[in-house]
Amino acid sequence: xxxxxxxxxxxxxxxxxxxxxxxxxxxxxxxxxxxxxxxxxxxxxxxxxxxxxxxxxxxxxxxxxxxxxxxxxxxxxxxxxxxxxxxxxxxxxxxxxxxxxxxxxxxxxxxxxxxxxxxxxxxxxxxxxxxxxxxxxxxxxxxxxxxxxxxxxxxxxxxxxxxxxxxxxxxxxxxxxxxxxxxxxxxxxxxxxxxxxxxxxxxxxxxxxxxxxxxxxxxxxxxxxxxxxxxxxxxxxxxxxxxxxxxxxxxxxxxxxxxxxxxxxxxxxxxxxxxxxxxxxxxxxxxxxx
Ligand SMILES: NC(=O)c1ccc[n+]([C@@H]2O[C@H](COP(=O)([O-])OP(=O)(O)OC[C@H]3O[C@@H](n4cnc5c(N)ncnc54)[C@H](O)[C@@H]3O)[C@@H](O)[C@H]2O)c1
Numbered sequence: 314x315x316x317x318x319x320x321x322x323x324x325x326x327x328x329x330x331x332x333x334x335x336x337x338x339x340x341x342x343x344x345x346x347x348x349x350x351x352x353x354x355x356x357x358x359x360x361x362x363x364x365x366x367x368x369x370x371x372x373x374x375x376x377x378x379x380x381x382x383x384x385x386x387x388x389x390x391x392x393x394x395x396x397x398x399x400x401x402x403x404x405x406x407x408x409x410x411x412x413x414x415x416x417x418x419x420x421x422x423x424x425x426x427x428x429x430x431x432x433x434x435x436x437x438x439x440x441x442x443x444x445x446x447x448x449x450x451x452x453x454x455x456x457x458x459x460x461x462x463x464x465x466x467x468x469x470x471x472x473x474x475x476x477x478x479x480x481x482x483x484x485x486x487x488x489x490x491x492x493x494x495x496x497x498x499x500x501x502x503x504x505x506x507x508x509x510x511x512x513x514x515x516x517x518x519x520x521x522x523x524x525x526x527x528x529x530x531x532x533x534x535x536x537x538x539x540x541x542x543x544x545x546x547x548x549x550x551x552x553x554x555x556x557x558x559x560x561x562x563x564x565x566x567x568x569x570x571x572x573x574x575x576x577x578x579x580x581x582x583x584x585x586x587x588x589x590x591x592x593x594x595x596x597x598x599x600x601x602x603x
Contacts, residue, residue: 314400318484319343323399325416327358327405329553329591330433333461334403335364340383341490346396347389355389357595362387365462377436401429403455408559410437414445421446430477431455436503436560437473449474453483456504460551468494469503502567507560514557517545520575528596546596550589558583560576
């Protein structure tokens with residue numbers, strides 16, 4: 314940590330979420346190592362961060378010169394070894410147990426012994442991910458919501474062996490990002506966010522499958538009737554239907570509750586490569602984003 318309280322933070326995986334976390338960390342004064350195994354993903358993330366920073370300039374949050382300084386704090390890389398000096402690494406790769414445990418084991422070898430190993434998982438057991446490392450006391454969840462520079466709260470699920478000291482450091486880090494940390498008392502599948510959100514997506518898909526109403530009508534009722542800011546199909550496309558399916562499948566398997574059986578429609582869209590905004594189409598079409 315430098316004299317201004319800034320840290321060097323690593324972000325592994327710069328897709329939908331990682332890119333937003335990179336931007337957020339840089340614009341709040343931290344040095345950032347942004348790592349992905351895909352050069353294409355790094356290039357897309359660079360565009361995302363440039364665009365995101367200029368939106369904040371447009372809202373007078375900081376000047377163009379400051380935006381340049383924020384951007385220059387980011388080191389973009391495909392080499393995991395570049396994480397060697399970070400004080401905290403935030404993993405934001407695919408929502409599957411095995412690859413997450415593999416990168417946690419690799420990071421555990423590379424990171425300084427006192428560094429925190431954090432994960433942006435939105436459903437997976439922190440205790441399980443921590444078991445792939447020799448530092449389970451320094452492993453914790455930091456579940457940012459999308460888009461990370463905009464959403465105000467961050468869910469902090471702690472594992473069985475996460476130490477109180479780590480939780481305090483995580484709360485301080487999230488606060489330094491300008492966000493509100495909410496520490497969960499238990500490490501449950503799907504945490505709070507997705508135990509609330511995924512049933513909404515499941516119900517919406519089932520209502521559509523049963524022909525009760527069109528997706529447009531369901532979204533309209535949820536927004537203009539119930540008063541939510543976004544409809545379930547719009548939200549699914551925004552999150553990524555592959556991510557939604559992975560979360561629902563994990564919660565289904567872990568809880569053994571048939572309610573969470575993934576809707577067939579969701580499976581079919583993912584099999585067809587219709588993952589939402591990021592692929593130009595999901596429930597809806599987004600031709601300009603493909
Ligand atoms: N999409 C959301 O709205 C959302 C919200 C909250 C949390 N999350 C969680 O954030 C995580 C990332 O989700 P996402 O939507 O950003 O996924 P994504 O598919 O958009 O991005 C994942 C990135 O990880 C990279 N990657 C995969 N394996 C890697 C490896 N071994 N090393 C380095 N990079 C690797 C990929 O190239 C890709 O760029 C998941 O755990 C997800 O559950 C997602």
